Amino acid sequence: MRRNAISLFVIAMVLMTSVFSGVAKGISEAQSQNLKEHCDEVREKLKIVQKNDAKTRVFLGSKYETILNKYIVPLNVRLVENNLSSNGLIDLQNSFAETRAVFNADYINYQQSLENLVTIDCKTEPDKFYNELSIVRKKRLTMEQDVLKMRNLLTQYVKSITELKGKM
Amino acid sequence: MVIEKNDENKKMEPGGRNLVLLGVFATLIAVITTGVSLMLYHNSGDIYLDRSRPGFLPDEEEAEEERVEEEYTFSRSGKITGEVLDELLKNLDLEIQSIDAYDDQFGEGALSDERLGIPLELDDKTN
Numbered sequence: 576m577r578r579n580a581i582s583l584f585v586i587a588m589v590l591m592t593s594v595f596s597g598v599a600k601g602i603s604e605a606q607s608q609n610l611k612e613h614c615d616e617v618r619e620k621l622k623i624v625q626k627n628d629a630k631t632r633v634f635l636g637s638k639y640e641t642i643l644n645k646y647i648v649p650l651n652v653r654l655v656e657n658n659l660s661s662n663g664l665i666d667l668q669n670s671f672a673e674t675r676a677v678f679n680a681d682y683i684n685y686q687q688s689l690e691n692l693v694t695i696d697c698k699t700e701p702d703k704f705y706n707e708l709s710i711v712r713k714k715r716l717t718m719e720q721d722v723l724k725m726r727n728l729l730t731q732y733v734k735s736i737t738e739l740k741g742k743m
Numbered sequence: 744m745v746i747e748k749n750d751e752n753k754k755m756e757p758g759g760r761n762l763v764l765l766g767v768f769a770t771l772i773a774v775i776t777t778g779v780s781l782m783l784y785h786n787s788g789d790i791y792l793d794r795s796r797p798g799f800l801p802d803e804e805e806a807e808e809e810r811v812e813e814e815y816t817f818s819r820s821g822k823i824t825g826e827v828l829d830e831l832l833k834n835l836d837l838e839i840q841s842i843d844a845y846d847d848q849f850g851e852g853a854l855s856d857e858r859l860g861i862p863l864e865l866d867d868k869t870n
Contacts, residue, residue, distance in 0.1 A: 606861055617859050622798075624853050629799045631848060632792070638842050646835055649817040657823050683788030705861075711854060718849035729839055736828055736835075743825040 607701040614697040621693050625686070632682050639675045639725060647671060647732065663735050671728050678721040685714040 602610070610617065647668045654661035688711045697704040755763075784790050794801060815834045821827070852858060 602861075606856075609861055613860050617861065620859050621854075626799060627847070627853070628849070629791075629794055630801070631845070633794055633801075634845055635842065635848065636792075638838060642835065642838055645816040646831060646838075649819045650831065652819045653817070653821065653823055656820060659823060679792065680788075683791050686791035687788070708854065708859075712851065715849055715854055716851060719851065722848045726842070729842075733832065733835065733839070736832055740825050740828040740832070743823070743828065 602702060602705045606705070610697045610701040610704060614701075617697060618693055621689065625689055625693070628682075628686070628689075635722065635725075636675075636679065639671075639678070642729070643668070643671055643675065650736075664732075664739075667728060667732050667735060671725070671732070674721065674724050674728060678718075678725065681714070681717050681721055685711070685718055688714050 647664075651661055651664055651668055654664065688707070692704065692707045692711050695704045695707055790796065793799075817831050817834075847853060
């Protein structure tokens with residue numbers, strides 16, 4: 576009984592330590608002071624990032640849509656009509672459409688966090704602001720990875736068509 | 744006698760009262776449905792995909808670029824030959840090149856401490 580209580584206590588302590596060590600990591604005094612002094616400028620810069628991101632999302636989103644609807648899908652339809660095997664290209668079409676949907680969903684998630692960040696007053700809550708900024712950075716990294724995945728799929732697609740052309 | 748007559752004038756006719764009620768209800772319904780629509784627009788995330796909202800409208804140059812772009816669509820019917828695939832690859836390559844040429848595709852630099860004007864060193868408060 577006593578051993579169980581001790582083990583429970585030890586587990587609880589380990590958990591508490593891991594939780595609080597994550598929270599305690601924050602910004603330095605210099606960063607905090609600088610954030611307070613330049614809060615308005617930082618928020619303005621974030622708004623510019625927000626606007627540029629919207630532009631990038633529209634550009635990439637429309638390109639992905641164009642490639643899917645004007646290249647990938649019509650070619651697969653035509654291959655089926657010609658009774659040519661296109662298993663690899665159909666898989667690529669599915670992966671491309673799925674990754675594009677993930678890209679859009681991740682973008683919404685990222686923008687929600689970015690908007691939340693802009694609403695935090697860094698003059699009064701610099702720590703909270705910086706913690707939220709770290710979360711937004713992780714979500715931006717996910718966006719970058721989505722873009723890379725789309726680019727890799729395009730490379731694979733070009734390779735597959737080149738191989739198909741070689742068989743003609 | 745004069746006061747009584749004034750009071751009678753102040754009383755609203757039933758038709759007039761109904762008209763006011765109709766106006767109030769119509770306004771309430773409009774406010775509620777607009778509120779619900781805006782809530783759905785925001786919560787679904789569509790607001791973030793929409794560039795027609797204030798502050799996010801495309802620049803004039805951007806709109807011009809979009810208009811200039813040529814339209815190419817691979818035909819869904821016909822024989823598939825090496826030449827047809829060559830044409831597809833050529834046009835696809837142009838699309839890919841324009842993607843590659845686009846600056847800052849969600850790179851981490853835009854949110855770096857340096858770019859935002861925050862000092863670089865981090866401090867562990869537990870120390």
